[in-house]
Amino acid sequence: KQEVTQIPAALSVPEGENLVLNCSFTDSAIYNLQWFRQDPGKGLTSLLLIQSSQREQTSGRLNASLDKSSGRSTLYIAASQPGDSATYLCAVNSGGYQKVTFGTGTKLQVIP
């Protein structure tokens, strides 16, 4: 059974800092991994999708990496802004039924 863990559970940084969010998973036989953000009381916003054959994906100030062999992914946010404050979830697509398992989330607060 796939288990996905995110560290830290919460993070508070001053505006302008670069930061890294971590995601680890127990079963490395994955199809892809996706990073989402969720604002309070809202649905999911897809940020980046990395297929199992890829090592990283970039979108604007966001860069996600994938190390399948070690069961890890990181989301790098450059020059953080208060608008980046949200909960970030990683989701791993794996298993015979291609199920998506969500991580526990990292709640990010960027202080102006």
Place this chain on the structure above:
Amino acid sequence: GAVVSQHPSWVICKSGTSVKIECRSLDFQATTMFWYRQFPKQSLMLMATSNEGSKATYEQGVEKDKFLINHASLTLSTLTVTSAHPEDSSFYICSARRQGPRGTQYFGPGTRLLVL
């Protein structure tokens, strides 16, 4: 990009009533749709996987008679919460996937259910 809609976006109902939530893939055909549930301050938990034209596969601990899932077409799946109780109050999110295991899952905006 692919769009998935959910209806309603929020619903308040009395205990004992049934509530139906629709999930639609607007611009693609989804052979598989998924239903998730999220409790406050927790992550999303997969409830069931539904394939068009067949019975849904429920995760362990999810009552299939309580949460009825129908996937009658390639663009529509419904989740019916039967005889709702306050503990069913939650945020329900669906996702839809194009054909193939590497297909991206596209998530709906979610439905917030409050049972009084």
